[in-house]
Amino acid sequence: MMVVMSPAAPPSRDNEVSDWQVIRRLLAITWSYRVEFLQVVAFQIALLLLMLAGLGLTGVGIDFVRFTVQPGAPEPHWLFGIAPPDAWKPTQVMVAIGVGVFVLAAVRALLTYLAQASLNMLTQGRIVVDLRPRVYDKLQRLSFRFFDANASSSIINRVTGDVQSVRMFVDQVLMQTIIVIVSFVAYVSFMLSVNVRLTVACLAVTPLIWLCSTTFARAVHPAYRRNRELVDQLVQRLVESIRGMPLIKAYGCEAGEIRRFQQANDIVRDQQHGIFRRLAAYNPTVGYLSQLTLVVLLGYGGWLAAKGEIPIGTGLVVSAAILQQLAGQISNIATIANSMHQSLRGARRVFDILDEPVEIQSPAAPARPEKIAGRVCFDHVWFDHGEDPVLQDIHFTVEPGQCVAIVGPTGSGKSSVMSLLPRFYDPTDGRILLDGINLRDFDVDDLRRRIGIVFQESFLFSSTVAENIAFGHPGASREVIEKAARIAAAHDFISELPKGYDTVLGEAGIGLSGGQKQRLAIARAVLLDPPILVLDDPTAAVDPGTEHEIAAAIETAMAGRTTFIVAHRPAMLRRADLVVVLDHGRVTQIGTHADLMAREGYYLSALEIQNPGAMP
C-alpha cells in the first residue's frame, strides 16, 4: 500500500508563538466540544474491545475443533471463563461460536457507524460550522492594512483550508493518537495474556518500524516542499505565457516560450526521482519489518505451540492477526506526525486572524449627531504605514457643500487622504474633524454610512444591478434605487439591459463598460443620501472618450454634499471650490483653480504638459 503523504509545511516564519502554545489553544477548542469528543473516544474503545473479543472467539473456535478432533491437543481457553455447557454437542458449540462472532461483528458495525457519524457531526457539523463564520466575520472587520499585506488567495485559504486544519487537529491528530495508544495497550495486553516471552520477541521489531516511518517522513518533507515550489514555478510560467500571449504571438516568440516551459517541466520531473526512490524503498521496508514479526511469531511461537505451551487458535492465529493490526497502527504514527505539522501550520494562520486586533474601533459612547452639515477640517494630520510618513502636517478646512479636488503625482498621498475620511485608517498624529467632532468619536459604522465612496476601480458583486446599488442598504425600495441611479446618470443604460435592474452582473461586474460600472458605483454611493462624498480618481480606469458620461454623473451626485475628489482633468479642477496640491505627502499648493493657474508651480506645469493646446 502506498503511504499518502501530503507535502510538508514550509517552516513557519512566525516564531513568536511556540508550537506548544498553539497546541494548548487547539486543546482548549477541543475541550469546548468535550462531550462529543469523549463520546467518540468511548465508542472507539468499545470497538477495540469488541474486535479483540471477536478475534479471540475465532481463535477459541479453531482450538475447540482441534481439541475435539485431535487427541492430545490442548484444551481451549474459554474467553472470560464462559465455557459452553458440557451437555452441548461439538457442532452446537461451533454454531454458538459462529453466532457469537457474527453478533459481535454486527454490534461492531453499528458502533462503527455511530462513532463515525458522531465524529462527522463533531468536525463537519460543529467545529467547521462554528469556526468558518467566526474567521469570516473577523476578516470583514480587519483594517485595510491587513488586506494590503496579504495576498487574497492566502486570505481566502484561511477560511477554507486552514479552518479544516484546525478540524484536522481534532480528528486526525488527537483522536488518532488516542486510538493508537489505546490499541497499543489493548493489543499488547492481549498478547501478554497469551505468552510474555513471545510478546517481547514479536514486539522487538516494532520500534524499527516506528523509526523507519519517522525517519522517512523527515527525509521526504524537504523534498516535497521543494517539489511544491518547482510545480508552483511551472504553473507560474504557464500563467505568464498565457497572460503575455498577445505579446508572444506578436513578436513570434512561441518557440522560446516552449523551450523555457520544457526546461521548467524537466526540472520538476528530475527532482522527483529522489522522492520516488525513497518512497519505493520505504513501503517494502516497513512491509518487510512487519512480516519479520510474523516470522518471529511463526518460528518462536510455532515452537511454543509445538511444545503445547500456547494454543494454535487463540495463540498463533489470533496473534498473527493482532500483529498485522499493530503494524498498521505503528505506521499510522508517521501520518499523525504529518497531520500534526499541517494542522499546526493551518491553526496558526487561523489564530493569526482571530487575534489580529481590530484597529478601527468605535468609542464606548459615540457622538451621534442628528444631522451632519459636512464641515470637514484636517487638523495637522500626519499619517504613515509604519515607515516613512505618507502624509505630513495636512491642514485645511472644507465648508459644507464645497468640493475639494486633490491633485498630485503618483504616490503623493492622494488616496491616503481619501481613505482617512471613512476611517479605513486613522491618522498617526493630528485629527480630522467633522462638524467639529473628531472622527474617532463617531460610531464607525454610523460614520461610514454618512460618507458615500467611489473607488478608483469600482468593484461590483455578482448579483443584480439593483442589489449592487442597494449594497449599503439591502432593504432599499426599488424607488430609492432608481432615484440613486438617476442621480448617477445610470437609469437609462440600466433600463436598456436585458432585465433592467434585475440583470445579473458577471463575476466582478463583467459585461459593463468601465464608464457604466463607475456610474453604478456612484449610484451605490449616493443611495443613502450621504452628506459627504469621496471620489478617489473615479475616471482613472475609464477611456477618455467616455469620460464625459461620468463627469455628468459626478456633477449631479455632488450637489448639496461636501465632496472630496482626486482628479487630473482641468474641467473637474475648474469646478472645484478648493484645489489641494500634494507632493510627497505635503500640501505644496492650495487655492482655487484660478489662483493656482496664476502661480508658478507644479499645478501650472502639470496642466500645461497635459494639454498644451487647450489652455484656458
Next chain:
Amino acid sequence: MKRRLTIAPASDEEIDQSSLDVFGLLRRVFSYAKPHARKRNQLVALVIFRSAALPALAWAIGAIINGPIQSGNLTAILLATGGFAALAALVQFGFYFRIRHALELGEAVIHDIRNAVFEHLMRLPMSFYDRTKLGRIIGRMTSDLDAVRVGVQEIVFVSIVQVGNMIIAGALMLWCDWVLFSIMLAIVPVIWLLNRYFTRRITEDQRLGQESFSRVTATLAESVNGIRVTQGFVRQDVNADSFRELVADHSRYSLGAGNTSAIFLPLLELNSQFFIAMLLVVGGYRALDPDIARPVGDIVQFFFLSNLFFEPIKTLGSQYNNALTAMVGAERVFRLLDTKPEWTDAPDAKALPKIQGRVEFRNLSFGYDPSKPVLKAISFVAEPGRTVALVGHTGSGKTSIINLVAKMYLPTTGTLEIDGHDITRITSDSLHRQMAVVHQHSFLFDGTVLDNIRFARPDASVQMVIETARQLDCMDIIDALPKGLYTQVGEAGANLSTGQRQLVSFARALLADPRILILDEATSAIDALTESRIQRSLATLLQSRTSFVVAHRLSTIRQADLILVLDHGRIVERGTHTELLTLGEIYAGLHRHFTQSS
C-alpha cells in the same frame, strides 16, 4: 428584496461520466508510455509476480501452522519460517521496483503530456484565449493532470494486483476446500451490490458538496476582493449572515457524504465477518463430522486467505472513484489537446521578404463572431513610415484593426495586404519578426528589465540594450532602479510603476527594430513629468516606421499622418488633425469634448 451575496459560478466543463470511452482513454494515456517501453514492460512483469506472490505468502502462513507446527517438528518449523522470510524478502524486493517504476512512468507520462499541451497552447490563435478562462487552462495542467498521474502511478497497477490476488487466492481456496469457497463466493454479489449502491450515493453527495463549496469560495473571494466596498458601505453583518447560511449548507452535504460512508464501510466489514462466522460453523462442522473429517488446518488457511479475497473488493471500490476522477481529468486534458485552432497559416504560405511597411486594407470586414461584424467595409492605405491614428469610442473597432494588422485574427471578407502580399498567404512568423507591439497595459514577464527588453531578441547584447534605452532617452530612469537593468520586475512587472513599465515596453519594441509598429496607448493617467518623458520617447519610437496607434492622447493624435475616425465598425472620417478640425464634424466634436474634459 431577497438577500444574496453571490451566484454560483458556471461549473467547469461538465463531463458526463457515463459517456467516457474508458478503453480509448487508457490506450491514449498509455500511448505516452511508449518511449518508456522497457520500464513499462518490467512493470507489467512485476505486477504479475506480485499478484501471485501475495496469496502465496498468506498460504504459507497457514501451511506452516498446519504442517510443521501441528506436527511439532522443530527443524521443519525453522526451515519453513526461514523459507517464509526469504520469500517475503523477494516479494518486497520486487515491490521496491514495482513502486519506483510506476512512479517514474507516471511522472514521465505527465511530463510529456504537459509539454504537448503547452506546445498546443502556443499554437492556438488569440480567439481561443478570448473565450477560455485562464483558470480553466491552469486546471487542466494541474488538478486534471494530477488525477491522471495518480491513475498511472497507482490506480491501474494496484487494481491489477488486487484482481490478481483475488483470482489466485480464490483458486488456492477452491483447491483447498470447495464447499467453504462456495460460501465465500455467495457473499461476493452482496458486497458488489452494496459497493455499487453506496459509491453512487457517495459520489453524488460529494458532487453536491463540491458545488456548495464552490459557492462558499466564490463568495469568499468576492468578499476579500471587495473588502473596501464592504467596509465602506457597512455591509459586514449582512455578509456574515449569508456566509453563515452558505457554510451551514455546505456542512449539510459534507455530513451527508460522511454519514453515507459511515454506513457503507461497517457494512462491508460486516460481510467479511459474516464469512468468518460461517467459516467457523461450516468449517467446524466439516472437521467435526467423522464422515467428512476435513483437516482443522482448512479453517486456519481460509482465515488468512479470505482476507486476500475480501480486501481487494474494498480497495477496488475506493479506487473506482479515483479512477473516475482520473478518467474525467484525462478526457478534459485530451479535449484541450484536440481543440482545433480556428485557423492556421495556409499550407502554401510563403515567408514575407524584407518589407517597406505599406499596409493596405481593401474592403475588409471582420467579426470575432462572423455573424456579428465589428468592422465593416474598411479600406485605407498606410504608406511606409507613416503614422495612422485610430480614434473612436469604446467598441468602435480600433482594437480590431490593430489585431488584424498583427495577424492575431484573419479578415472575414476583403483583403489586407502588406507590401502587396495578402496577409493570408504569408507565414505569421515572418510577419511577426518585422513587427512590434506595445499594449495598453505594458505586460512584463517575471525576470529582469534586461530580459524584458530583450524579449523579442534574446541574443541582443547588453550594449545594444543600453543603446536602445539611450535612443529613447530613458536610460537614467532604468539606472535609477535598485539594480538598474538587472532589477527584477516582479510578477507582471509589479515592482515597476506604470510609467516605468511603459518605457520598458517601448524599449522592447524599439530593440526589435520593426518595420511595422502597433501601439495601443495607455488610458490611465500618470503624473505629468513621467507623461512628458513618455511622449518624447514615443516620438522616437514612431519615427520612420509604419505605425498604427490606438490613441488616447491629443498630442499623439495631432502628430499622426492619417487619422481614422471609427464609429460602429466603419471609418466615418479620415484625414489629418487640421483637415478634420476644419471639416468641423465628428472629429471636431470629439476634440471639443476631449479638450473640455481634459
